[in-house]
Amino acid sequence: xxxxxxxxxxxxxxxxxxxxxxxxxxxxxxxxxxxxxxxxxxxxxxxxxxxxxxxxxxxxxxxxxxxxxxxxxxxxxxxxxxxxxxxxxxxxxxxxxxxxxxxxxxxxxxxxxxxxxxxxxxxxxxxxxxxxxxxxxxxxxxxxxxxxxxxxxx
Numbered sequence: 001x002x003x004x005x006x007x008x009x010x011x012x013x014x015x016x017x018x019x020x021x022x023x024x025x026x027x028x029x030x031x032x033x034x035x036x037x038x039x040x041x042x043x044x045x046x047x048x049x050x051x052x053x054x055x056x057x058x059x060x061x062x063x064x065x066x067x068x069x070x071x072x073x074x075x076x077x078x079x080x081x082x083x084x085x086x087x088x089x090x091x092x093x094x095x096x097x098x099x100x101x102x103x104x105x106x107x108x109x110x111x112x113x114x115x116x117x118x119x120x121x122x123x124x125x126x127x128x129x130x131x132x133x134x135x136x137x138x139x140x141x142x143x144x145x146x147x148x149x150x151x152x153x154x
Contacts, residue, residue, distance in 0.1 A: 007145060012086035014141045015097055019079025022134050026072040029126070036125075037061050043121040075104070079138075098142045104135025 037058075038050040053061070079100055085093025108131035112124040 007141075011138075011141050011145045012083050015079060015086055015138050016083035018134050018138050019076045019083055022079060022130070023073055023076035025130055025134075026069055026076065029130075034058055034062060036065060039125060043115070043123070043125065044119060075100070094142060094146065097138060098146070101135045101137075101139030101142060104131045105139060108132035108135060 034050055037053070041048050041050065050058070079097075082093045082097040082100055086097060108128050111131065112128045115121045115124045115128065
């Protein structure tokens, strides 16, 4: 186990809070397919209104939103597991936490570029910003504490 002092002893808490927040945001904000569709239509500059989508099609849209949301919930669960490993001082948890943060940031960059460059939206959707912010915070925190985790033997 890595011996941690100062900020490195608290980095697990940052990871735990961010991972939990990721799950909460996914469940309570990003899970309504109709709202996501309405915002997507607005960003796309479409004249189509959500009220014009037939009820059965809207039901499918809502259902189709659950698959990516389950994936995001799993990402949050993995983040919590890594936070617990960080609390215990495990080096592998630190490395996996960095990869976790990178995955979120890279996903946000790709998704944001797709939305702004390819789809020509005026700005990226909320989910993109959630991934970006919630990936950058633990990534920077873990990179700051990287030397302490690597320099201390298990």
